[in-house]
Amino acid sequence: MINAHVAELREQGYAVIRGFLSPEEVDEVRRATDTVYDEGVRHHATYRHQNLLFEVIEDPAIGKRVMPQAHWFSWINPTLERQRRSDKMFDVLAPLLGPDIKQISNQVHWKNPGGKFTYYRMHQDVRFRERPEMFANLDSHHITAGLALNRQGAAQGALKVVPRTHKRGNLGLSEDASIMVGNVEQGEELRAVGIDPAEVVQLELEAGDLVLWTLFTVHGSGPNMSSDPRILLINSYVRAEDSPDRGEWAFRDGRSVPLGDAPEVCKYEELHERPGPFYLDDDWTNESQKSGTG
Numbered sequence: 323m324i325n326a327h328v329a330e331l332r333e334q335g336y337a338v339i340r341g342f343l344s345p346e347e348v349d350e351v352r353r354a355t356d357t358v359y360d361e362g363v364r365h366h367a368t369y370r371h372q373n374l375l376f377e378v379i380e381d382p383a384i385g386k387r388v389m390p391q392a393h394w395f396s397w398i399n400p401t402l403e404r405q406r407r408s409d410k411m412f413d414v415l416a417p418l419l420g421p422d423i424k425q426i427s428n429q430v431h432w433k434n435p436g437g438k439f440t441y442y443r444m445h446q447d448v449r450f451r452e453r454p455e456m457f458a459n460l461d462s463h464h465i466t467a468g469l470a471l472n473r474q475g476a477a478q479g480a481l482k483v484v485p486r487t488h489k490r491g492n493l494g495l496s497e498d499a500s501i502m503v504g505n506v507e508q509g510e511e512l513r514a515v516g517i518d519p520a521e522v523v524q525l526e527l528e529a530g531d532l533v534l535w536t537l538f539t540v541h542g543s544g545p546n547m548s549s550d551p552r553i554l555l556i557n558s559y560v561r562a563e564d565s566p567d568r569g570e571w572a573f574r575d576g577r578s579v580p581l582g583d584a585p586e587v588c589k590y591e592e593l594h595e596r597p598g599p600f601y602l603d604d605d606w607t608n609e610s611q612k613s614g615t616g
């Protein structure tokens with residue numbers, strides 16, 4: 323029972339662990355992400371300092387400044403820094419990745435009610451490993467864990483997955499499109515790679531549920547059409563031996579490892595050349611360009 327997610331992930335390419343966090347634990351994490359949101363959205367535009375990123379845009383549909391994503395807030399928030407390397411997380415990851423685990427992404431995705439840019443095209447996260455040659459075993463020892471911080475289903479734009487696509491290699495979905503755009507019909511694009519749109523599974527998650535997926539699992543999410551926010555905390559992990567030069571330690575020899583004095587390159591390849599802090603004033607909402615996750 324305890325390791326049912328291992329078989330499920332291997333067979334289906336995704337797994338949902340219900341009640342991963344208790345309601346009290348969810349509250350604590352949710353309050354921490356609220357703090358990050360409040361701090362991030364005070365910036366007038368997208369802000370980067372080393373791996374910390376606040377993506378700040380003006381959402382034309384709701385007429386206000388919003389923050390659809392923040393990255394590596396563990397550098398500024400102790401609760402979230404502990405959460406990324408919690409004992410519970412280790413228990414989930416160790417049967418999949420072993421005792422030595424690094425972390426590549428640390429993100430929250432917020433979908434504001436009525437927001438225009440709350441749609442993630444169907445894709446495989448392997449496209450966001452900008453330098454795939456830095457990693458080994460991309461198809462096996464890389465896991466992303468998404469923690470629902472509020473109840474989220476179809477109306478809120480919760481995650482959608484296509485079972486068993488993790489065994490199909492790189493399908494090139496959404497490769498030359500932007501990932502995050504207004505609502506787009508992708509039926510044709512899916513059919514072209516042999517996916518029947520009817521195979522898409524809409525996940526329904528309660529606060530505290532954890533969903534796992536791989537770098538090759540086809541997934542995406544629809545717009546938030548509800549009056550609630552939709553909040554997903556995403557951490558991605560890799561077996562340490564498969565990532566000698568990328569990522570922050572999360573667990574070493576089974577022990578939880580806090581962030582060190584200096585950041586490691588995770589997904590921001592210019593970390594050392596351009597650590598910041600700086601603002602990115604070129605607003606991708608103009609071209610619907612969007613850098614992704616996983």
Ligand SMILES: O=C(O)CCC(=O)C(=O)O
Nearest residue numbers: 431442447543556615616
């Ligand atoms: O927030 C979402 O719904 C999309 C998440 C996603 O695709 C990812 O984190 O890889």
Ligand SMILES: [Fe+2]
Nearest residue numbers: 446447615616
């Ligand atoms: Fe993704």
